[in-house]
Amino acid sequence: MKNRRAWAAALIGFAFAAGASAQYKDALPGYRFTFPRDHFNHPDFQTEWWYYTGNVKSTDGHRFGFELTFFRQGLDRETKSTGAWDVHDLYLAHLALSDLDGGKFIHTERTNRAGPGIAGVNEAERRIWNGNWQVLWQGDRQILQAIAKTFAIHFTLSSAKPPVIHGNNGVSQKGEGQGRASHYVSLTRLLSAGEIESGGRHFQVTGTAWMDHEFFTRQLEPDQVGWDWISIQFADKTELMLFQIRRKDGSIDPHSAGTFVNARGDTIHLDTDEFTMEPTNSVWRSPATGALYPLAWKISIAKLSTVVDCSTSLPSQELSSAAGLSPAYWEGSIALVGSKGRTHVTGVGYLEMTGYDRPVEVPR
Secondary structure: OOOOOHHHHHHHHHHHHOOHHHHOOOOOOOOOOOOOHHHOOOOOOOEEEEEEEEEEEEOOOOEEEEEEEEEEEEOOOOOOOOOOOOOOEEEEEEEEEEEOOOOEEEEEEEEEEOOOOOEEEEOOOOEEEEOOEEEEEEOOEEEEEEEOOOEEEEEEEEEOOOOEEOOEOOEEEOOOOOOEEEEEEEEEEEEEEEEEEEOOEEEEEEEEEEEEEEEEOEOOOOOEEEEEEEEEEEOOOOEEEEEEEEEOOOOEOOOOEEEEEOOOOOEEEEEHHHOEEEEOOOEEEOOOOOOEEEOOEEEEEHHHOEEEEEEOOOOOOEEOOOOOOOOOEEEEEEEEEEEEOOEEEEEEEEEEEEOOOOOOOOOO
16 A cells, blocks of 8 residues: 555654645545556655565576665645755655575665755656666666665566556545545556676566555544555466555454456455455564564455465564654565465565554644
């Protein structure tokens, strides 16, 4: 739902507290997506992100997961600009690499203002960037590049399916009331090829990736304290996205939902009463935050005759700020096995869990 992003929640809260949200539009029913325009910037909305996750494998079978995210957080769109260094938006980015066979997880983050070209989103240039981390669209292909001190990724992504619009009537509803929603689009099967640099080695890799793009001004209610989100790419060339929002009393919010994508790219919307997503008996305690994260989940979807078990081989995939300024979240590579009717299925995906170290706080 990638609304997710507990990592940006502190900045979102700041903007709300400052009253800036009144300057922006709410995500309302009736929005009509147009591509490629809607792959880029939407400054009328306060919060926006582009979120890439994927599972790739080297020529010798070494497995990796990766995450590259770009956030735009609006702070002030009404004050007249007086120079390149004015702060109307903050641009945040996060980069993570899961070395599944090496048993290592490394991640880093950065925050910038737009300044004289330091970070931004430019539809004319078909580019999203934060420093030397960027996504560059070349026709239907996307070039991902992110260089950090100890690791780097260089990928070419080609979408095997058209964009998927989640929710109903142009909005993915997250809470009760008008505007508690986002405009949410995904590219659910990106064929990926490129190179990973890590530990002084270069790995030529191929696999699949998933891209989420959301923009909104408000989403969660004060009683909603966290969420669990999962994206799955089945080996039979179908995909599944589910999110469930947890409330203070421990219940699952009725605005939880999902989307199933068949092999042709057709979609089926799933309401909260049409699936279950339940943790099983595997948990991991973070040494950094003390949070307990469930690492194994069972998913059941009766209308699709689907039951799958999801788990990870790398427990330590928590992203936490070194300064502790925002809630931590767990986001990592998973594998799955199960059945669709009488057919055995396998797949890979990504799991996100927020609100486990402390509740995601939404200003009233």
